[in-house]
Amino acid sequence: MDIFNLILSALSTGLDELYPDVPIYSEWIPDKLPTRCFLIGFAGDVDVTTELGGRVNVSGKLDIAYLPPEKADELKVKKDLNEVFANISLQLKALRTEGCSLRLQNHTRHDDGDELHDLCDFSTYLYPIDNTPKVKTIDIDKEDLK
Numbered sequence: 279m280d281i282f283n284l285i286l287s288a289l290s291t292g293l294d295e296l297y298p299d300v301p302i303y304s305e306w307i308p309d310k311l312p313t314r315c316f317l318i319g320f321a322g323d324v325d326v327t328t329e330l331g332g333r334v335n336v337s338g339k340l341d342i343a344y345l346p347p348e349k350a351d352e353l354k355v356k357k358d359l360n361e362v363f364a365n366i367s368l369q370l371k372a373l374r375t376e377g378c379s380l381r382l383q384n385h386t387r388h389d390d391g392d393e394l395h396d397l398c399d400f401s402t403y404l405y406p407i408d409n410t411p412k413v414k415t416i417d418i419d420k421e422d423l424k
Contacts, residue, residue, distance in 0.1 A: 281336055281404060282324070284378040289318050289340060292373040296365055317343040321397050337401040340382070342366060344394040352391070359394045363387050366396050378402060 286304045293302050293316055302316045324338035344366075346358045367385035374380070380402045388395040 281378070281402070282320070284376060285336070285340075285380055285400065285402065286318060288373040288375040288378050288380040289342070289370075289382075291375045292370050293318070293342070293366075296369060297362075311345060313345075314347040315345050317341075317345070332405075334404040335401060336404060337399065340398050340400050342396040342398065344396070346393070355391070359389055363389075363394055363396055367398075370398075 290302045290304060293300075297316070300314055300316060301312055302318060303311075304318050307317065319341050321339040321341040324336060327335045327337075329335055344359070344362050346355050346362075363385075367387075370382050370385075372379065372381050380400055382398045382400050385396050385398045388397060
């Protein structure tokens, strides 16, 4: 799994903990979306910078789009959008999945009354791993394996 999928997986896991009953879509989106769901992805380019010691900083912006349930009352929709944005911006700060630690910061709200877009900065690090074998040869007594 590449780092971009790990980042989306960490975000999806964090959202699923907050809203287990709301579907989350990242790459594959069905032809007909449910009335309430999250769409997640990257907003713009992802910056990959090599730092001292071979550590790599991966940073950029994520777009967490929330489509509220269809409601006739505009006040209820606004209340739902406000509640979701408050929960996301206050509770999604540091996420972890499959060894990937993701830090979210600077949540910025954009909405047009029908859907919410939370644009937030993220950063994570990749560390070099030494692939040099620690043991050059292993002696196995073949008689003991029988």
